[in-house]
Amino acid sequence: MAARPAYLRPVPAISARDHVATELERIGTVVTAVRGMTVIEEDCAAEYVFKVVAGALRAVRLLPDGRRYVTKFLLPGDYFGFSEGESYGQSVEVVGDATFIRYSRSSFDALLARDPAAGRRFFGVVCGELCAAQERLLLLGRKSALERLATFLLGMADRSIAATPGENNEVHLPMNRSDIADYLGLTVETVSRLLTQLRHHRIIDLPTSNHVVFLKREELETISCGER
Amino acid sequence: MAARPAYLRPVPAISARDHVATELERIGTVVTAVRGMTVIEEDCAAEYVFKVVAGALRAVRLLPDGRRYVTKFLLPGDYFGFSEGESYGQSVEVVGDATFIRYSRSSFDALLARDPAAGRRFFGVVCGELCAAQERLLLLGRKSALERLATFLLGMADRSIAATPGENNEVHLPMNRSDIADYLGLTVETVSRLLTQLRHHRIIDLPTSNHVVFLKREELETISCGER
DNA sequence: CGCGTGCTTGAACATTATCAAACAGTGTGG
DNA sequence: CCACACTGTTTGATAATGTTCAAGCACGCG
Numbered sequence: 001m002a003a004r005p006a007y008l009r010p011v012p013a014i015s016a017r018d019h020v021a022t023e024l025e026r027i028g029t030v031v032t033a034v035r036g037m038t039v040i041e042e043d044c045a046a047e048y049v050f051k052v053v054a055g056a057l058r059a060v061r062l063l064p065d066g067r068r069y070v071t072k073f074l075l076p077g078d079y080f081g082f083s084e085g086e087s088y089g090q091s092v093e094v095v096g097d098a099t100f101i102r103y104s105r106s107s108f109d110a111l112l113a114r115d116p117a118a119g120r121r122f123f124g125v126v127c128g129e130l131c132a133a134q135e136r137l138l139l140l141g142r143k144s145a146l147e148r149l150a151t152f153l154l155g156m157a158d159r160s161i162a163a164t165p166g167e168n169n170e171v172h173l174p175m176n177r178s179d180i181a182d183y184l185g186l187t188v189e190t191v192s193r194l195l196t197q198l199r200h201h202r203i204i205d206l207p208t209s210n211h212v213v214f215l216k217r218e219e220l221e222t223i224s225c226g227e228r
Numbered sequence: 229m230a231a232r233p234a235y236l237r238p239v240p241a242i243s244a245r246d247h248v249a250t251e252l253e254r255i256g257t258v259v260t261a262v263r264g265m266t267v268i269e270e271d272c273a274a275e276y277v278f279k280v281v282a283g284a285l286r287a288v289r290l291l292p293d294g295r296r297y298v299t300k301f302l303l304p305g306d307y308f309g310f311s312e313g314e315s316y317g318q319s320v321e322v323v324g325d326a327t328f329i330r331y332s333r334s335s336f337d338a339l340l341a342r343d344p345a346a347g348r349r350f351f352g353v354v355c356g357e358l359c360a361a362q363e364r365l366l367l368l369g370r371k372s373a374l375e376r377l378a379t380f381l382l383g384m385a386d387r388s389i390a391a392t393p394g395e396n397n398e399v400h401l402p403m404n405r406s407d408i409a410d411y412l413g414l415t416v417e418t419v420s421r422l423l424t425q426l427r428h429h430r431i432i433d434l435p436t437s438n439h440v441v442f443l444k445r446e447e448l449e450t451i452s453c454g455e456r
Numbered sequence: 457c458g459c460g461t462g463c464t465t466g467a468a469c470a471t472t473a474t475c476a477a478a479c480a481g482t483g484t485g486g
Numbered sequence: 487c488c489a490c491a492c493t494g495t496t497t498g499a500t501a502a503t504g505t506t507c508a509a510g511c512a513c514g515c516g
Contacts, residue, residue: 061366063454069369071362084355090362112348119347120340126354127312133361134299134318138289140368141297141413145504177463185369187505192464209463209512226291373472405495415473420496437480437495 020118023111028101033094040092046083049108052076055098056174058183060091070183072132073175075159079125096174140185143226148184149194150224153204153212170213177209248346251339256329261322268320274311277336280304283326284402286411288319298411300360301403303387307353324402368413371454376412377422378452381432381440398441405437 030053033039039050039057057074071090074080080092111118139148157168173180181188198204203220205213214220258281261267267278267285285302299318302308308320339346367376385396401408405416412419426432431448433441442448 059362061362063366063370065454067370067454069366071365082355082358084352084359089359109348112351113344116341116344116347119344119351120337123340123347123351123354124312126351126358127310130310130354130358130361131312131317133358133365134287134289137299137361137364137368138291138297140365141410142291142295176461182369188463189465189506190504193504196464226293226295404493416495417474417497418472421472424496 018117020111020115020121023115023118024103027107027111028103030099031102032097032099034097035094037094038091039094039100040081040088040090042089042091043087046081046086046088047105049081049103049105050079050092051101051103052078052080053099053101055100056095057092057098057100058095058175058179060093060182061089062091068182069185070179073156073179073183079122082122082126095179145184145186145190146194146197147223147226148186149180149191149198150220152180152184153214154217154220154224157214169217170211173210173212246345248339248343248349251343251346252329252331255335255339256331258327259330260325260327262325263322265322266319267322267328268309268316268318270317270319271315274309274314274316275333277307277309277331277333278320279329279331280306280308281327281329283328284323285320285326285328286323286403286407288321288410289317290319296410297413298407301384301407301411307350310350310354323407373412373414373418374422374425375452375454376414377408377419377426378448380408380412381442382445382448382452385442397445398439401438401440 028051033055042061052074054076057080059071059074059080061069061071063069072078073095074092081088083089112122139151143151153171156173157171160168160171175183177188177191181191184191195204195206198220199206203214203216203223205215207213256279261283270289280302282304285308287299287302287308289297289299291297300306301323302320309316311317340350367379371379381399384401385399386394388396388399403411405419409416409419423432423434426448427434431442431444431451433443435441
């Protein structure tokens, strides 16, 4: 088997073999997109809902003066494009070549309208997203730069495919320093400095700038929840 | 009519007169709670879902060392207690004496299971919450202290009852400085200093410490989105 | 080989936090 | 009714964390 980085290994389009999954399969189209492409543009008509199959994307919001915030990194299994109103609330761009499934909003809505199981399913999905967002509000509101970075690294490790959460000891980071900084509410320089600081303390290793190895996972965990 | 502050004026328990509302009405119990009470405790079994009728509450998350973050202020019309798993993800405490409706999780789930309209409704509600959370991620990640405060004041004005959004020129703040600080990821001192700064620039007035009057709304709006 | 992009490192600076103290408003008990 | 205590707010001086600006380095690509 070819040595593809984990984030590029595809996962099955639909994981749970239930009837909601079958219905979704019927209405979805598989799409691939290359690095840098914009999949969704903020304030444009919300015509589709998506699910990531492989690769990585980022959800982005901008301030009028150009300051950028990365709301979320989208990895295999994640949905995106949900919106309450007529238009999308944020842009979504491709970080590393990605494959995803596209569902038209009208057929998605029709599914919700006729099938209570689908409604409950997606209600749960969005509740989970909301909970994750709250976790990040805590991170941005009350954690130090180092704590944010440690939390991020552990979180990425837990989210990577085919990893037992809490046990994965290396991560490939599909995004660059600038994306990480904008995700953690820091600057590129600070992210870079803290990574080298962790490296000098032999808590992580950085074989390449996108490949992180945890040398002392427990210590990272201690840092991440602010216990020092 | 008694001069009750707007945040204590009750709103109808159920606003939209549709059949989902009727179903909800059947399964809800009205509850009142006094200032300081804990309605939901983080990590406890998620047995109920709630909807605020009057008053104000705060959703809170804690770090092991005691740092606190206020995830959201809950005002009349807001739902709370949604959770993906078995337990709540955050605590909810009463800020100003509150009245709310309590729905048991099992009857709420049953409603979702039999009624597609209910599923869609709450899917939409949670999507809206998610969007608001993303707005706040941008605020915490990329806005300055002053920008955060301006955004907060305008946001509270828009959310107060019986106000035309964008036109309300005064707000009563049911929460104290410490709550505001924990909501904006700042300290009490910074919040206080920035409020007096806005007052000295005659952008707001503070007849009492919880009553804010907008003297130059446009300027607040300019500040809030970082255009200066 | 040279260019470009992204990453790292350093020095000076700014913003916001921390520590400390004074002040205001409210309720309680003498 | 006043003194007192309590809580919440404001203000000041100092310090820390993270930013900004600037330059050098590394890797990949034409």
